[in-house]
Amino acid sequence: MSTMTKPSVSNVRSMTGQGHAVGPCELGQVHVELRTVNHRGFKCSIRCSDALGGKEAAIESVVKASVRRGSVHVSVSLERSDDDPPARINSGVLASYVRQCQDIIASVQEQGRDAGPTLSLEISGLTSLPGVLSSTTATVSDPDRWWPDVRNVLSVALEKLVSMRQQEGANMAQTLQAECDLIAAELQTVRTLAPRANENYRARLQGKVQRTLAEHDLKVDRVDLLREVQIYADRSDVSEEITRLESHLQLFASVLTSPGGDSGDEPTGRKLDFITQEMFRETNTIGSKAGDPEVSARVVEIKCAIERMRELVQNLE
Known part of the structure; x- marks a missing residue:
């Protein structure tokens, strides 16, 4: 009798999650929003402030070091502080302009002429002169x-x-293990029912043959009858398929609890998807060989469990 290995803490991650952080920088506050959804591989789309132009590749590199699979949406924005205006006044240059203007006004007044409003000092006008304002755009x-x-x-x-993806992954791993346990229990039932199915077939075949022979007053060699039953038994034997399916369940549990490999390894979610495909194939073979209604009912339950597993593993990193 095969028993499932109970998993330790799972290391799988969900492909869905989000993360947000705010922190200071020289120019103000940096806001980062991350959101991930399912994807066959790794995909990163980045939306950031113009001030971060040219840093998209660096951002993607940092993200890829933590996220191996999934579609990642990254938003990086900069909120400038109130004490960091977009332009600064060069007080020395402005003072020089003011002195020159004052000298001009004084000279005109010495000549006995009224300077008038046209020669009054206005800051709004002075700030438009070359060199008074310097932009902080360069920074x-x-x-x-x-x-x-x-x-x-x-x-x-x-x-x-990553923390959110790990938590969701752990919850999904518990559900997956429960499905594995259900399949293992159903397989034990199939293993028990399979020999009885052969005996039921022998009884049905013998009864049918006897009725047919009685109607035509014929006899049949018992050896021929046993040979026919043996042919059916060989053709409907599912012991190998059950053993392979149990092996797939053990492998599934092993991958589910194995530590994440390096970047060159196949992502865990993809491995589990491949295993469930093999499990479904073996289950189909058992169903096609089964000639017993009870075995067929168990096969349907196993198929449903595997289908639920496939839906879950397609959400894993």
Whole structure:
């Protein structure tokens, strides 16, 4: 009798999750939003502030180090602080302009002429003169200067994302193990019912033959009857399929609890998907060989369980 190995803590992750983090940088506050959904491989779409132009590849590299599979949506925005205006006043240049204007006004007044409103000092006019205002765009457009701060915030958001995916993965692993236990129990029932199915077939065949022979006053060699029953038994023997299916269940449990491999390994979710396909194939063979209604009913239950498992593993990383 085969028994399922109970899993230890599962290391599988769900492909769905989200993470958010906010942190300071030189220019203000960095906001990072991460969201992942199912995908056959790894896909990363990035939306970020213009100030982060050119850092998309670096962002994807950081994300890929933590997420092996799934479609990842990344949003990085910059909220500038109130004390960091987009432009700064060069007070020295402005003071120089003011002195020049004052000298001009004083000179005009010395000549006995009224300077009038046209020569009054207005800040709004002075700030438009060359060199008075300097833009801070140069600082913003140099993300390398504050990229370490952005990367730190991104790492925090990734930790939250991974934690959520691990928790959902652990919940799904418990459900998957319950399905494995159900299949193992149904297989034990099939193993018990299969020999009885052969005996039932022998009894049905013998009764049918005897009725037919009685109607035509004929006799049949008992050896021929036993040979026919043996042919049926060989053709309907499902012991090998049951053994292979039990082996697949053991492998499934092993992969479900194995630690995540390096980046070159096949993702766990994909491995489990392959195993469930093999399980379904063996179950189909058992169903096609089964000539007993009770065995067929058990096969239907096993198929339903495997189908539920396939839906779950397609959501795993």
